Amino acid sequence: MAAKSFRWHIPVFLAPAVLVYTAIMIIPLFGTLNLSLYNLDGQNRIFVGLANFKTLFGDPRWSASFWNALGNNAWFFIVHMLVQNPIGVLLAAILSSPRLRMAAFYRTAIFVPAILSFVIVGFVWKLILSPIWGIAPGMLDWVGLKSLYLPWLGKEAYALTTLALVSVWQFVGIPMMLIYAALLNIPQEVLEAAEMDGITGSSQFWKIKLPLILPSIGIISILTFVGNFNAFDLIYVSQGALAGPDFATDILGTFLYRTFFGFQLQLGDPHMGATIATAMFGIILIGVCIYLFAIQTRLRRYQF
């Protein structure tokens, strides 16, 4: 091995990605992490170590908002895991059944919301759920359930769940596509062998296909986690930076935005903003480590 000449192709393959990524992403990010260790003392920027984090987690002026945002964010994630991913797997499983007519049409149609921007999705659902326009109450009236209508986005108890479901509506196509590609990648011979053994239909799904697509489901779960804890746009577009009603829809992204850029009478605070950003970074890092070390290593991978 030692006598082998240096394999130039390895750095050549890696260099473009590593260079662009380091210059545009990593270096600016370290600027932010660094900023969270400083604060203003009158006019001067001084090094304060971890004091900003102590303020964020412990000082009642900050910690109430922080824990509220974190709790809301966790609920936002739970709704996605319980609704978005099972629906995505179900749709992909149905779509991949052989000789299904119009599969291309369904696939295309179900993915449509995922290509729309948050600006569009936020406004569209705001209009549809709006009591002024009356589409949602009108439709409930058709099925005789008008009494169930509430201005969901304006109620503290429902606003966050409603927005989470809007987000699920928007993104369900992504797990569907990933699982669909994984299901199509299962070789025909494996399925034929299963059929020979009399394993067909739904038991074929549970016993053969599901174990084979588990790595893809793992990837989807961690992508959902990261996406949800970075979420910001949908809440911002539909409820504004104040994440109303009464901060009921405030998640870490909107909390960071308000702190960093300021709102109404409060001035922007780059140092506390950087502190929140660093805390978000930490939370996501923990989640990803759990996935990489506890879950991914236990998943079996098959080579066809």
Next chain:
Amino acid sequence: MATRIPLSRSIAAHTVLIAYTLISLFPVFVIVINSFKSRKAIFAAPLEPPTPTTFDLVGYATVLKQGDFFQYFMNSMIVTCSSLFFVLLFGAMAAFALSEYRFKANTLTGLYLALGIMIPIRLGTVAILQLMVAGGLVNTRTALVLVYTAQGLPLAVFILSEFMKQVSDDLKNAGRIDGLSEYRIFFTLVLPLIRPAMATVAVFSLIPIWNDLWFPLILAPAEEVKTITLGSQIFIGQFVTNWNAVLAALSLAIIPVLVLYLIFSRQLIRGITAGAVK
């Protein structure tokens, strides 16, 4: 070949799919039909398609009087396509190196690149802006392409290396025995095999790039480089109480993406199925 599917199962499958298709398309449909109606009809019968008596283009007239949607659209196209090209090329190259070769810094490089999946690149905005100012790239499409390439790479590398691990070693070794260089093995053997994965990565790298509001606003807000998402956000913001204009602006923002998607989805589906049927 495949076993015959019982009729009841097939009906059940279609019922589920049709129901979900309706849920997906209904909101878009409502917005688009109402954008062609008069203000009175929008409120009186929101679920009816426009009839000759209620047909009205006043919303579009208001919106099209201002701004240049075609220019915005071209800007978005140029930025999105260039970024995608670099994400896929650089991402596949790095993923190949990481999944194919054993070398000292392999795991470390992989973790380093994967770090970017969980970092919102927005956290570094201030420093990115300073960098672009120093490089004279503010208000250029190049600035956006650079940022989006960096933003898309980690996920592309992560997903593509998952898929590259499944490409059979025998095939690559057969190529080596035939005297192909590592570059030829990558471009002629491996790339065609991971086309379904490339298509998947392309579709969902495309979405955040096309829909991003943040970086166009900060790095390229000038009229001649404005993207369509930023353009439509400004329209909708201006006409909050003018329902005709809001619906028309939303439809104008939806329709180009929809057409673009319908063009690309055929390609995407061909890519997915071509790779899977071996």
